[in-house]
Amino acid sequence: MGSYDSVWFRCPVCTQRLELQSKSGSCNFQNYELWDVPPRISADLDRQEILCSCDAKIVLVQLTGKIILPMLTAAPPNEFGDLQEDEED
Numbered sequence: 001m002g003s004y005d006s007v008w009f010r011c012p013v014c015t016q017r018l019e020l021q022s023k024s025g026s027c028n029f030q031n032y033e034l035w036d037v038p039p040r041i042s043a044d045l046d047r048q049e050i051l052c053s054c055d056a057k058i059v060l061v062q063l064t065g066k067i068i069l070p071m072l073t074a075a076p077p078n079e080f081g082d083l084q085e086d087e088e089d
């Protein structure tokens, strides 16, 4: 009935707190941090993408057991600009 559990993590770019919701756990409106996610929920959130308000695109990748990592798949445009300037030097 529209209940879910929330997993909280920080954007790797701007460190804003972000939330992903899963219906695979107890769905008791539990809040989990990345290092404390039950295996059923981390498996459900594996490869889930979220877009931060800073335009960074983040995907959650399940490693082993309940370890899940936020990985950056697309940085904000100004971050890419900085990288390209470095390569031209």
Ligand SMILES: [Zn+2]
Pocket (backbone or CB within 6 Å): 011, 012, 013, 014, 015, 016, 052, 053, 054, 055, 056
């Ligand atoms: Zn961000």
